[in-house]
Amino acid sequence: MESTDKPAAVAATTTTTPSTTVAASKCPFNYSAVDVGLRVVLFAAAVIAVVVMATSKQTEMVPVPGLPTSVRVPFSAEFTDSPAFVYFMAALSTTGLYSIITALASILLGRKPSYTNTILLAFALMDVVFVGIVASATGSAGSVAYIGLRGNSHVRWDKICNVYDEFCRHIGTAIAFSLFAAILLVFLTMFSTFALYKKIR
């Protein structure tokens, strides 16, 4: 990390004609370190969301329609019951994998100043795709979870969180981490774009 700082520091102290300096030295802070840091946090958020969602299974004794209410059978709620939660798992797993690959790429390639612009562009272009993926996963899981929490009387979809409280707590936590991951990806995209912009001026 320190090796990429030195040319910028040297350029700032030895010359007063910024228009003639190399574009790569114009970035005032260590882009790579912040980028890697944010991607590690993104990885953590995605992994927590996936693990919390995966461990959401809860079995409860529930009454069976058509039989007396005293007759109850064990019935499990798990994330595979809803296609929205399965999509959520697929999206957040992919994001976790993506974040760790890009963090490693940022560490390895960020040391080479010649690659920096291309990396910034590649990250900005890929990050925005993942913004869409994670935001849509958060939205889809969130809306199903909201029906589970409140139900929908118009179409007689009963809430289930009064029975499967632990399941819903897991789902809610996973969605919160997913929302955090989506916001983080928005900031990562903005960060790469702003770093590109700073190199023009």
Next chain:
Amino acid sequence: MESTDKPAAVAATTTTTPSTTVAASKCPFNYSAVDVGLRVVLFAAAVIAVVVMATSKQTEMVPVPGLPTSVRVPFSAEFTDSPAFVYFMAALSTTGLYSIITALASILLGRKPSYTNTILLAFALMDVVFVGIVASATGSAGSVAYIGLRGNSHVRWDKICNVYDEFCRHIGTAIAFSLFAAILLVFLTMFSTFALYKKIR
């Protein structure tokens, strides 16, 4: 539109030293025209999604639980029945407004070369926020619509699209246009970012 082309065309024909030319003339195509075009298409997609969702109300005679099946009462399905669809409407309305404001800004400010870099940055930063908004709205409306179409036997949420066919057709069309808008916003963000990148090289 034509006025922004002229400096680039003149620069390309009068000089062969691209490294010394003004950064604004390095973009090989008319950024503003493509940007405005994409934003007008985005506006159309958002407006169609909002209008199709708003006109989705359908009234059907449905049986009442606890009464004989021959007894049916009129019951309406409309987008306000689901918070996910209300969020969808709010998100797509905002996106429509945003797209037309940015299209006008692109037309008015795109003629001033000094503003171009700042506009590209501002568009890229704002577009990525709207990628998140529209993607999450598409995801949330899509997952509720999927339950309406297929139901969920695990939690006994019955499908409603066998009764409210026209309503579901409207919802499905609105979601398709919203998905298109989200993809368009991803391309708009990529476009602005790539235009910034081209100005560095």
